[in-house]
Amino acid sequence: MKASLQAKMGQSITLTPQLLQSIRLLQVTSLQLEQELQLVMERNPLLEQEVEDDEVAPPASPEEIAALDAAAWDELPEPMFLSGGAHGGDGDDDATARIAAGESSDPRQRLLAQLQLRCGARELAMAAYWLDCCDDRGYLEGDPDTVARLGTAALADGGITATRAQMLTLRERLLLDGEWPGMTAAGPVECLLAQLRALPDSEARTLAMRILADHLEPLARHDLTALAAQLPAAAEAVAAAVSLILSLQPHPVEQPPELEPAFIIPDVIAWRAAGGWQVRLNSRSSPRLRLCAYAEQASGHEGMRGLLEEARWLLRSLGIRNETLLKTARVLVTRQQAFLDQGEEAIAPLTLKEVAEEIGVHESTISRITTGKYIQTPRGTLELKRLFAVRLEGADVSGAAIKAMVRRLIEDEPAHAPLADEVIAGMLARQGIRVARRTVAKYREQLAIAPARQRRRASATPRVRRG
Structure with missing residues (x-):
């Protein structure tokens, strides 16, 4: 077998992480986008949310205003708006509904109920004092030594004798006990260390504990190279340890996930005005981000340069998403004016390919940008996919x-x-x-x-x- 070299020319598209992010943002729903942007802002200090007044373009005539108000009223969620509720929440505002019957909604009370099975009266009183000094997230409100000293005095007033050392020993048990490791932690580092101590022994666990104890600065910068040099350790082992840390809970007590609201927040709003149809994005379902005031000054800092580039690319991706969504909605409204005016029988044949050609994008882009997106019209809130209709073979209607x-x-x-x-x-x-x-x-x-x-x-x- 003879080896040989051949030169070939060809075209290919490399999907970089930034390009993949732009494509994925097209497809996510408004709720998913809001959650994702919240996580990005927590990780990237150079981004902040831009707060703007919601400018609503009113219809031209009082009759059109009344028609739009009537359509909006018909689509209000059935619940609390008509029942005298003081807020417009999602109907599941009672957190106790998420807890099994017979149990308290307060995690501190639930932990005490568990301790009753294996603690005496004196230990239970000490545990109750520690838990009373914690906030809703499970963090201790005060210095542990100070809280222990005050606790001995408070328990003595109730006829219970406990030394400062005994109080601190019981706190160590609370840090590792129950279903919330890290309870009574004095801060995030102690909380994360307690969660690691509750895990089975492994190389990644040992390395993660060393990182949290002595190398917080490079961890905060996500500088794996510096971590590997300071420990010292192999790059693969450092990456595994950092991944383990990122998988931990940021607070001792995690709030239960909120149920997805039963009502729909439209992504686009369409209304009749000045003899035609007007279309705009709903700012409530499309969060706006911007670079913070000191972002440009941070570009000179080596550790912040990557965060600045990430922030700029995200803002470009959001701009592309909003622009594509608005252009698509305008084409759909223009092509389906008869449907919006007259109803189902007037819906015109319309395909993804036709809309893509008019906007100048690929058909798959239209498919992604219309998935899970809704438009509010005087005829009701409709899914954008609803405005597409297949042409019946041999007929001029859909x-x-x-x-x-x-x-x-x-x-x-x-x-x-x-x-x-x-x-x-x-x-x-x-x-x-x-x-x-x-x-x-x-x-x-x-x-x-x-x-x-x-x-x-x-x-x-x-x-x-x-x-």
Whole structure:
């Protein structure tokens, strides 16, 4: 076998992490975007949220204002707005609903209930004092030595004798006991160390404890090279230890995850004004970020240069997402004006490819930017995907429009003479819409409407009079 070298020329696209981030931001929903941006701002101090007044462009006439208000009122979540509630929350504002029946919603009380099974009265009193000195996150509110000294005096007033050393020993038990390792920790480092001590022994655990104890500065900068040099340790071992630290809980007590709200916050708002349709992004569902005031000065610092580049790229990606979403929504509203004015029967055939060609992007970009996104209109809040409709073969209208026509014809049929599928097909043909009988049957089944003979039988069933 003879080895040889060959030169080839070709084109390829390299998907960098930044490009992958831009593509992924197109597809995430507004709730996912808000959560992700919150995490980014916690990690990158050069970013901050831009707070702006929500400028709402009003419709042109009082009649249009009334129509828009009526549509918005119809879409309010059923719950608390009409029940006299003082806030517009998500109906699950009672945190105790997330705790099993019979248990307290306070983690400190739940931990005390567990300690009752294996602690005496004196130890339980000391534990109760420590837990009373913790905030809702589980952190100790004060210096441990000071709290222990005050605790001995407070317990003595209640007739319980406890030394300062005994108080501190019990605190060590609380740090490692129960379902919340790190409870009564004096700070984040002690909390993380307590969680590590509760894990099985391993090389990554040992290295992670050394990093937290003596090398916080390079850890805060995410400088793995400096960590490897200071420890010293192999780069792979340092990376595993840092990953273990990042997997820990930032607080001793993590709040239970909030349930996804049952209502929808639209990403885009469309309304009639000045004789046409206006479209804008909903600022409440599209958080705006900006570089903080000292970001440019931080560019001279070697450790902050990477954070500044990351922040700039994220802002560019958000700009691309918002611009693509707005352009797509404008095209959809323009092409589906008849649907927004008249209803389902007027929806026009429209595909992802047609919208992509008009905007000048790839078809997959339109698919991503319309996934899980909603638009508020006077006709209701609709998913952007709803504004696409497949053209029925051999017809100039969409399948969704024909389905709406079938539903209307059946709703208006005489009760004693239901329309058969072939009759409906003939009625549509007289309107210039030629469809097969089996197509009508398919749409009728999708609408969960029984055949004509069953509808006739149901209408012929005598009703029992009451009274």
